[in-house]
Amino acid sequence: MKKNLIAPVAIAISIALVGCKATTTADTLAPAQQKTVQQKNTNEQSNPFFSDFTTPYGIPPFEKIKHQHYLPAFEHGIELNRQEIAAITNNKAAPTFENTIEAMEKSGDFLNTVSSVFYGLTGSMSDDEMRAIAKETSPKLSALSDDISLNKALFARVKAVYQQKDQLNLRVDQKKLLTDSYKSFVRGGANLNSADEKTLRSLNEKLGKLSLKFGENLLAETNNWEMVIDNKADLAGLPDDIIAAAAVTAKARGHEGKWVFTTHRPSKNPFLTYSTNRKLREKIYKGYTMRGDNKNANNNQKIAAEIASLRFQKAQLLGYKTWANYVLENAMAKKPENVFKLLDQVWPAALKRAKEERADIQKMADAEGGHFKVAAWDWWYYSEKIRKQRYDIDASETKPYFSLENTLQGVFYTANRLWGVTFKERNDLPKYHPDVRTFEVFDKDGSFVGIYMADHYVRKSKRGGAWMSSFRKQTKMYGKNITPIIYNVTNFPRPVGDKPALLTFDQASTLFHEFGHAIQGLLSDGYYRSQTGTALPRDYVEYPSQVMENWMTEPEVLAHFAKHYKTGKVIPQTLVDKIQASGKFNQGFGTVEYLAASLLDMSWHTLTTAKLQDAEKFEQGVMKKIGLIDEIAPRYRTGYFSHIFSGGYSSGYYGYIWSNIYDADTWVAFKENGIFDQKTAEGYRKNVLETGGTDDPTLMYRRFRGKDPSVEPLLERRGFISKKK
Numbered sequence: 266m267k268k269n270l271i272a273p274v275a276i277a278i279s280i281a282l283v284g285c286k287a288t289t290t291a292d293t294l295a296p297a298q299q300k301t302v303q304q305k306n307t308n309e310q311s312n313p314f315f316s317d318f319t320t321p322y323g324i325p326p327f328e329k330i331k332h333q334h335y336l337p338a339f340e341h342g343i344e345l346n347r348q349e350i351a352a353i354t355n356n357k358a359a360p361t362f363e364n365t366i367e368a369m370e371k372s373g374d375f376l377n378t379v380s381s382v383f384y385g386l387t388g389s390m391s392d393d394e395m396r397a398i399a400k401e402t403s404p405k406l407s408a409l410s411d412d413i414s415l416n417k418a419l420f421a422r423v424k425a426v427y428q429q430k431d432q433l434n435l436r437v438d439q440k441k442l443l444t445d446s447y448k449s450f451v452r453g454g455a456n457l458n459s460a461d462e463k464t465l466r467s468l469n470e471k472l473g474k475l476s477l478k479f480g481e482n483l484l485a486e487t488n489n490w491e492m493v494i495d496n497k498a499d500l501a502g503l504p505d506d507i508i509a510a511a512a513v514t515a516k517a518r519g520h521e522g523k524w525v526f527t528t529h530r531p532s533k534n535p536f537l538t539y540s541t542n543r544k545l546r547e548k549i550y551k552g553y554t555m556r557g558d559n560k561n562a563n564n565n566q567k568i569a570a571e572i573a574s575l576r577f578q579k580a581q582l583l584g585y586k587t588w589a590n591y592v593l594e595n596a597m598a599k600k601p602e603n604v605f606k607l608l609d610q611v612w613p614a615a616l617k618r619a620k621e622e623r624a625d626i627q628k629m630a631d632a633e634g635g636h637f638k639v640a641a642w643d644w645w646y647y648s649e650k651i652r653k654q655r656y657d658i659d660a661s662e663t664k665p666y667f668s669l670e671n672t673l674q675g676v677f678y679t680a681n682r683l684w685g686v687t688f689k690e691r692n693d694l695p696k697y698h699p700d701v702r703t704f705e706v707f708d709k710d711g712s713f714v715g716i717y718m719a720d721h722y723v724r725k726s727k728r729g730g731a732w733m734s735s736f737r738k739q740t741k742m743y744g745k746n747i748t749p750i751i752y753n754v755t756n757f758p759r760p761v762g763d764k765p766a767l768l769t770f771d772q773a774s775t776l777f778h779e780f781g782h783a784i785q786g787l788l789s790d791g792y793y794r795s796q797t798g799t800a801l802p803r804d805y806v807e808y809p810s811q812v813m814e815n816w817m818t819e820p821e822v823l824a825h826f827a828k829h830y831k832t833g834k835v836i837p838q839t840l841v842d843k844i845q846a847s848g849k850f851n852q853g854f855g856t857v858e859y860l861a862a863s864l865l866d867m868s869w870h871t872l873t874t875a876k877l878q879d880a881e882k883f884e885q886g887v888m889k890k891i892g893l894i895d896e897i898a899p900r901y902r903t904g905y906f907s908h909i910f911s912g913g914y915s916s917g918y919y920g921y922i923w924s925n926i927y928d929a930d931t932w933v934a935f936k937e938n939g940i941f942d943q944k945t946a947e948g949y950r951k952n953v954l955e956t957g958g959t960d961d962p963t964l965m966y967r968r969f970r971g972k973d974p975s976v977e978p979l980l981e982r983r984g985f986i987s988k989k990k
């Protein structure tokens with residue numbers, strides 16, 4: 266979850282369908298809606314959502330918004346959205362871009378404001394009552410979404426406009442809005458005859474049940490497995506805190522006085538890394554990799570095969586060759602061939618490196634006098650020994666140089682050098698929690714850009730991870746530029762006494778990463794709200810955030826911010842080099858296990874038959890074809906690949922490396938021209954940050970770089986090939 270914006274993206278997706286793509290405040294309300302606001306009775310007058318936000322910059326009046334205000338506001342927003350859609354379909358005038366597509370884009374404003382505040386705060390200020398409201402609201406929002414996407418009269422109007430799209434003289438972003446709107450109906454089955462519609466409904470229903478079952482089985486498999494240790498000698502090599510945690514687990518599971526390890530990562534990973542007992546390492550490794558594969562009631566093999574088959578049938582019904590073709594239509598990659606092409610370019614170099622790493626591991630095992638050929642369950646154990654030998658870096662060495670405050674100033678410094686933007690802290694603006702820090706952001710010409718909020722510290726009401734989202738997105742669709750209100754949430758430690766909050770190297774990178782999303786939201790310069798900021802395909806959305814991380818480790822930037830909190834001394838470059846070198850360690854393994862899972866995902870979803878596969882044989886066939894070595898398993902095997910069988914990532918697991926390639930290729934431009942080269946920074950701003958989802962990302966990238974990205978910079982970065990001179 267770290268470095269991800271999963272929840273906000275999921276919300277954006279779920280509400281995109283109901284025509285409320287982002288947040289807004291009352292000063293952006295369409296005239297029709299303002300009228301409705303005035304008509305509210307006195308009861309509703311005390312509810313802040315029912316009147317204009319009179320706060321500076323239209324920031325939501327957080328102190329006035331109470332739990333009891335959400336449900337009535339949701340109800341009203343849903344009702345208002347239905348009325349707005351009805352007004353479009355009841356329009357006697359012939360369908361036009363303005364009275365249909367643009368009208369849909371403008372619908373749902375009220376709901377959108379409520380959703381942005383509510384779902385924003387469920388991530389960072391959750392409690393039982395908020396969860397109860399979410400539970401009550403969620404089916405109502407789904408029903409609204411279904412009612413809109415299955416609205417035949419609405420689709421007829423959209424289709425009528427779409428059919429004239431080439432005669433309408435539309436701008437690029439308008440054409441995209443029209444096409445995306447039409448396609449989202451078609452993808453939901455709007456063009457099907459009634460018999461096919463019935464089939465689709467039945468396929469969706471079966472898929473829903475199977476995905477749920479897959480997840481339940483996996484949960485049961487994960488929870489049921491345990492390894493009970495009653496002999497203290499079998500704990501050899503394990504750190505004390507891991508042993509203590511295992512004792513707590515044992516007690517909770519009715520084995521008081523013993524130690525229990527499970528296949529959950531916080532238990533399994535340290536065991537594989539530190540346990541000197543090879544037999545037990547094998548046991549826990551197999552416990553983990555056999556989940557969903559055991560001959561019991563929780564077996565997921567047949568379910569996975571059925572899901573793949575039903576997805577193929579659904580794709581066919583909707584006119585697509587395979588499920589991956591259906592999914593990738595909405596991604597930057599566009600079609601499976603492009604994904605395979607990319608994965609095939611990285612695979613040989615990664616596999617070659619993994620084999621070298623395997624040889625190193627074997628050497629280490631031999632040196633310790635082990636007379637065996639290393640196996641998959643030895644990888645963590647020996648690679649950790651090699652890591653310690655080559656790059657032993659203690660977090661306590663680096664942390665004093667990365668105080669939260671200094672790192673934040675480093676982020677602002679970088680943005681200022683690149684784009685001339687400045688940040689001015691304001692302590693008098695509404696905030697949802699005392700931890701929140703609020704900044705006015707100004708452009709290089711002094712004009713106001715937007716509001717940036719940072720909510721850094723860990724607290725109980727916050728979910729884990731780090732993310733970016735907005736209380737209001739930038740848009741120009743109401744005749745003037747509505748400025749964005751963007752926020753970052755992280756889970757960093759609080760200051761202790763007079764010691765400032767100190768970050769690990771990874772946490773400092775996270776701050777740069779999340780700011781990379783935020784700056785895209787802030788510098789956004791689009792027209793339609795559903796397209797602005799980070800409204801991007803999922804294989805592209807992590808690209809700008811990853812790019813931002815690069816500046817952090819540049820000597821010029823480090824010299825500015827990475828100063829010891831006590832002595833003020835800048836972090837020694839040798840220490841930074843050591844950290845960066847350690848980043849290349851074990852990348853063969855990491856990339857290979859990731860690519861193997863990506864290829865497994867793509868293989869399941871490019872099937873051109875509904876015939877049920879034998880999942881075990883299918884997976885073995887794929888791995889044999891790519892030449893995966895026995896010592897590495899795909900990061901997710903079929904039986905527990907919940908991202909693709911019970912989550913929303915089918916044909917999408919490749920997305921992480923796709924974004925990485927764009928990031929590495931972009932960084933080459935900055936390194937060649939100068940990390941603060943104004944022309945490069947401006948080109949990146951104009952073609953990537955400002956444009957958001959207003960055009961095809963492939964074209965936008967070409968405008969920035971003058972070419973498609975090449976894969977070599979990524980291979981160099983991971984240490985698979987040496988840097989070109």
Ligand SMILES: [Zn+2]
Binds near residue numbers: 270
């Ligand atoms: Zn991210």
